[in-house]
Amino acid sequence: EAGVTQFPSHSVIEKGQTVTLRCDPISGHDNLYWYRRVMGKEIKFLLHFVKESKQDESGMPNNRFLAERTGGTYSTLKVQPAELEDSGVYFCASSQVLPLMSAEQFFGPGTRLTVL
Amino acid sequence: AQKVTQAQTEISVVEKEDVTLDCVYETRDTTYYLFWYKQPPSGELVFLIRRNSFDEQNEISGRYSWNFQKSTSSFNFTITASQVVDSAVYFCALSEAGNAGNMLTFGGGTRLMVKP
Numbered sequence: 286e287a288g289v290t291q292f293p294s295h296s297v298i299e300k301g302q303t304v305t306l307r308c309d310p311i312s313g314h315d316n317l318y319w320y321r322r323v324m325g326k327e328i329k330f331l332l333h334f335v336k337e338s339k340q341d342e343s344g345m346p347n348n349r350f351l352a353e354r355t356g357g358t359y360s361t362l363k364v365q366p367a368e369l370e371d372s373g374v375y376f377c378a379s380s381q382v383l384p385l386m387s388a389e390q391f392f393g394p395g396t397r398l399t400v401l
Numbered sequence: 402a403q404k405v406t407q408a409q410t411e412i413s414v415v416e417k418e419d420v421t422l423d424c425v426y427e428t429r430d431t432t433y434y435l436f437w438y439k440q441p442p443s444g445e446l447v448f449l450i451r452r453n454s455f456d457e458q459n460e461i462s463g464r465y466s467w468n469f470q471k472s473t474s475s476f477n478f479t480i481t482a483s484q485v486v487d488s489a490v491y492f493c494a495l496s497e498a499g500n501a502g503n504m505l506t507f508g509g510g511t512r513l514m515v516k517p
Binding site for chain 2: 288289316318320326327328329330333335340341344374376378380388389390391392393394395
């Protein structure tokens with residue numbers, strides 16, 4: 286069974302440009318999460334989808350970040366315009382919906398974003 | 402608010418030594434889940450274990466063991482007879498049952514280097 290995949294693995298862009306990250310979750314996983322690790326800091330939650338609906342986007346840093354999950358399958362995270370502080374590793378994770386418990390989240394390899 | 406602290410940023414051991422990675426957490430929820438993930442050089446986060454707050458039994462899986470102590474809010478991870486392949490960054494994480502989305506709050510990670 287394929288795991289969570291992310292594309293691209295690396296992206297180097299200049300400040301002010303736009304970048305779109307993609308995540309393909311494990312088939313059948315309705316939960317999809319985005320996290321980010323900025324250099325030297327903890328991995329931080331960005332947002333959570335259940336199918337195509339945003340359940341929690343409290344971790345999104347500002348309105349330069351836009352996440353979508355059309356059709357409840359893959360998700361994209363767009364940063365527009367990118368700023369220097371957006372550099373970091375962006376992780377995607379997926380999990381099954383389990384009643385009354387927290388299912389383990391399966392993570393992708395991450396996209397390393399560098400903004401110059 | 403929830404918080405996870407991994408005080409050891411980096412640990413270096415020689416192969417076959419035992420090593421313990423510390424994790425201390427803070428939460429106001431009475432029901433919560435604790436996780437350990439391993440991040441090898443390839444970058445993805447690999448799920449190792451989930452423990453719920455009502456189960457304080459220690460767990461052993463091969464050379465890995467986990468010690469959960471609610472009295473000290475700790476969930477420590479021990480690798481017995483370490484091997485070079487254990488070299489990775491290890492993350493402890495917390496999920497509160499009161500958060501419907503089950504987002505993970507991560508510690509800063511501990512980089513373990515096992516030398517031959």
